[in-house]
Amino acid sequence: MAVKKSDLYRSLWSSCDELRGGMDASQYKDYILTLLFVKYVSDRYAGKEDAVIEVPEGGSFADMVRLKGDKEIGDAINKIVGRLAEANALKGVIDQADFNDETRLGRGKEMQDRLSRLVAIFEDLDLRANRAEGDDLLGDAYEYLMRHFATESGKSKGQFYTPAEVSRVIAKVIGIGPDTRQDQTIYDPASGSGSLLLKASNEAPRGISIYGQEMDNATWALSRMNMILHGHPGAEIWHDNTLASPYFKESDGSLKKFDFAVANPPFSSKAWTNGLDPENDEFGRFEYGIPPAKNGDYAFLLHLITSLKSTGKGAIILPHGVLFRGHREADIRRNLVRQGFIRGIIG
Structure with missing residues (x-):
């Protein structure tokens, strides 16, 4: 069954809660939408031939899930996103957020726990039934994030x-x-x-x-x-x-x-x-x-x-x-x- 917008918004709100304190509210989207993109293409295209997106070995959301609780989770997520980007000529597109940035995500155990909880939030979303052609998933998520958080930093949605x-x-x-x-x-x-x-x-x-x-x-x-x-x-x-x-x-x-x-x-x-x-x-x-x-x-x-x-x-x-x-x-x-x-x- 396709994910309802209410469920998506609930997950977005929870993920924003995890990011509070370390960065400007308008920067939440850089991390959240990257995870949402990786989750969506992994659910839809992992293991499929001739797919719009190639999900390479070591470049899926499942690889992120296996990192929960890992001390090197930040650096490892960057590498997972990097593999997905490289396999699809998306360098500089989906790999802009630095998941190993201590100034935004905390040091040591703080970063480890924050990213583990963030991954867990999206792990519970099953996006296999969502059709992006008719349902602007990223657009809906983006509008939600801008509506609720861009104004906090003086940005206009x-x-x-x-x-x-x-x-x-x-x-x-x-x-x-x-x-x-x-x-x-x-x-x-x-x-x-x-x-x-x-x-x-x-x-x-x-x-x-x-x-x-x-x-x-x-x-x-x-x-x-x-x-x-x-x-x-x-x-x-x-x-x-x-x-x-x-x-x-x-x-x-x-x-x-x-x-x-x-x-x-x-x-x-x-x-x-x-x-x-x-x-x-x-x-x-x-x-x-x-x-x-x-x-x-x-x-x-x-x-x-x-x-x-x-x-x-x-x-x-x-x-x-x-x-x-x-x-x-x-x-x-x-x-x-x-x-x-x-x-x-x-x-």
């Missing part, structure tokens, strides 16, 4: 996760559906945990080619894990600053054009010009106006518009201020409306 209901509405608004072809493309320039891309792609039963770029390293790693769990190992998710260094380009060096584009970028970014000279942008993204130096809302919108084919459709989540603020933003807004780019606003 909106930086990482777009609610499923909003994602599905966006997909329908831009026309993704049964007639969408597998060779068509969808792009998210601020892809976060990948939840918006995944929910949008779920509306295309015949498939769609997925592209994304994310600046935050831990969040980019989560999106890579999420894509694999949902059967999109070929999704191209790049780690870099989209505005300063967009990765996806055409052969002539211009921005790659997509059939669909979606985004829930960080609201009102004050550092959007870092590494970027908007007045001399090589991609011509700011021909309709340069956004204020301390507010990047329109920068992401202009990037999204430039990334669409002439027949492309896009949707972006932005704060209400983009509708009313004056000066430079008023000029950009006027130009975009006159060009006929804006087809609708949902407030």
